[in-house]
Amino acid sequence: MRWWGKLLGGVIGAIIAGPIGGLIGVALGAIADGAIVEVNPAAAVPELDIDIRLIDDEMGRFVQLFFKQDVPNGAVAVSLIVDSRGRPVRAIDAFADRGNFVANRAIERGRAEFYVPFSALRYRRPGLYTLRTTVIMLAPGADDPSTLGQAELDFELPKHQRWSRVEFLRPLMGLCLAVLRANESPSERGEKIIRKFFIDSFEIPRSQRGQLKQLMTEPIDDDLHPLAQGVKRRMPAIKPQDLLALLAEIARCDGQPSREARKRIKDIAIYMGIPENRWAEMEQKLDLMVKIADPWEMLGIDRDATNADIKKAYRTKLAGLHPDKVSRMDPEIQELAKTRTVELREAYETVLEDHP
16 A cells, blocks of 8 residues: 555655645545454354445446444444455555455444545456445454444446556546646646646656646646545545645645635535635635735726726736746746736736626
């Protein structure tokens, strides 16, 4: 579980400097170490009553297990996939313990969720397999976990496809790019940050870095909901605030975040389950606020100006900050021009909203 284990271990903080460091460390993964459970066949293991819900996408299957009986706090569902002869299905290291696919998830409010990436599994024939779920719990002071019960459910596997780490990460990349491209001219620095984040955090092999580069050039759908859902399903242990911290860092890569970038992050937050009435608090925590004392003064216009006057004032001030105008100036001036451009855009949009 090399690269996947990194995410659970909190190493990502070292990848990107700044506020992101302390926030994105844990919980991007849905797999945990030490998950294989060996049940003594002679032991009487209660049979669990579980409902299952399956949602497939192009890479795999999101699994939701609903436990009908009460499950104590601290219980964990350990799920394997076995063939008709009871042999566990193997998987690549990122999704395996001792070579076998395993999903180890805490049971919360009677439910456990995990993702099965089909192409990360190692099986030859499509067809009917069995999902074997064992619920365990480690009591305080105990050396070994106790087995609370087990259930077996039918689990169909499709024709095997080749594994691609980059394709698995497509929804997460889509959200990052959606925030980066919120501005009219995407930041080269932001692209480098995203590329380094994916390569270092997910250990993208050199053979797939061309695929990563291609993915970063593809258009992004304006509807961010499917991308957010994809991240939630493929990485069900992710904490929304950790993902939002990453997106906020991308939005600030060249200074003040634009209004459109903030709007997209807000939409993603809601899709990830953050109530809209908590957004103001979350926006402040993420340091996404753009503080402009008087947008009318920034544009240099009176409050009785017409829409035409507002647009003219904005274009005039913006022209003086064009990259071509400051390209030969000191780097500090160029950075200031970028920040000023965002602030002007914010002032312009605020004035238009307030204008009758």
